[in-house]
Amino acid sequence: MGEIVDLEHLRLSDRPLAVCDVDDVVLEFLTPFQGFLGSLGHRLVPRSYRLHGNIVSAADEMPLADAAVSQLILDFFAAQETWQTPFGDAVSALTEIGAEADVVFLTAMPPRYTEMRRRLLDRLGLPFPLLATESAKGPVVSQMHGNRPLPLAFIDDMAHNHVSVADSVPECLLVHLMPASEMHRHAPKPAPHVVQVKDWQAALTALRRHFANTA
Ligand SMILES: [Mg+2]
Known part of the structure; x- marks a missing residue:
């Protein structure tokens, strides 16, 4: 926690930014x-x-x-x-988002597995930058986005990650997407300001609305 994450190789454009979790959001976990x-x-x-x-x-x-x-x-x-497959319509939705915004994958995974995840995402047609860290996500998103006057969105299945991002970057649109599994029925619920969606089509709609309103 609290470590400085190396973002030196991350190049962002002057488009909106969508920071997206991977496990149980982009890839089934x-x-x-x-x-x-x-x-x-x-x-x-x-x-x-x-x-x-x-x-x-x-x-x-x-x-x-x-x-x-x-x-x-x-x-x-x-x-x-060998095991992980795309989560719902993640591939087509992220391709659409990527046409109008920067997409960055922020995955809570020990960084030593980045290479495997990179190959898998590339194979699925998801070439967006990938950052693996076990640090709290809010400070990383804040470090990534800085003070740029551009719309920002964050998509994740874990309520505590939305808390972290809301604390660090209050202007960020928070989108909660998760599997409809038996285990996820026990998951902590996100706060009311977090937009809860059932699938990637709804996530896409929420992001587009946010990007249009804050651009
Ligand atoms: Mg996840």
Whole structure:
């Protein structure tokens, strides 16, 4: 937390900026992760909005230790090219957004898996810049956007990331998009000022309206 993220290689134009999360927004995470768990003889039991404590061995239904779950998440990031697929209409919607705005992917993933994610996004036709960090997202978005007098939007499935961005960049449009999974029913709800959408078509409409109103 609080570390300075290296944005030196990020070049933004003078168009609006859309900062977009990746897992369970652009790429499916939870569904393919469950497939990955199954391939290893494990199973997710969606009792709460947590992976730790909710992954059990299919053989004896015993929960895996937290360290083992953390390692499984890292192993999944390493193998993501085999498992992860686009989330809904993310590819076509982001292509449309990219025609009128800068798009930057801001993913909460250890930076050492950037190369795998980069290849996967490129393969899907999503060549937008990718930044992987485990830092709080708000300060990173603020550092990225600076004081530019241009419209800004942030799309993410996690309520706490919207809190972080709202704290750092109050003028940012916040768009909450998430899978309709059983586990996500337990997810903390975003604050009322966060625009909740069900799919990428609705996200596209919200972004376009914001960009038109603040341009
Ligand atoms: Mg996410």
